[in-house]
Amino acid sequence: MRINGNTAQLAQSFAEGAAQLPNLFDPIIMQYQMVLDFFKLESIGTVLVRGVNDIGDIDGNSALKEAYELGKSIV
Template identity: 70%
Template sequence: MSNIVILVGSVRKNGNTALLAQSFAEGAALHNNVETISVADHKTAPCTGCNACFVREGNACFQKDDMTQIYEKLRSADIVVIASPVYFYGVSAQLKAVIDRLHNPIRNTFRLKKLGLLLVGAADLPNLFDSIIMQYRMTMDYFGLESIGSVLVRGVKNIGDIKGAPELKEAYELGASLK
């Protein structure tokens, strides 16, 4: 049994990305502990690149925000799943702020071994997710992480458009495969 943290980068509470993440979570919860973190529910400032966290006690960031809560949840995660809408060839700004704050050396205390990716985009372009997939691969290579897989959904724009899409089942099955 693994501890799985899903970082949902959408600000839409019941949007397409949230529904995809929920489907994954339901499958994963069959054999694992799953916690979903909606970054929209947390106030997280962007990293300033000051590197104060490298010298401060406990690698504390000078910014006083909700990132400390997210660090605590990530500290016990075996698997992290990134779920994001894709507006302009990247993850959402809210999720990117959280990811950039992992520049902090506190990440070295995480027991994370695997990473997953759930993406939703309105366009049908074949290369819609390429830049995110490249960053995903580079992150795994840098930290020596294993991919659990990904579910990529194109052509989903309005809230609810994902309902009935085969990718919901694919996400559920990906989650259920984690034992």
């Protein structure tokens, strides 16, 4: 694949289009909210991360800071 070649441009265009898709976590969040509603619980927040599938994938990910801040907010 050449820099700025056809394939590179196709890949870039695909990535830009995919970024416009609805949030892939919406069904998960809806189920989470249903469980909270059923048990009459209140959510204090969520941290969902794409692309974290294997050991070590989370290293350096900004979600670590989000999880830390969420943990600090629990009283």
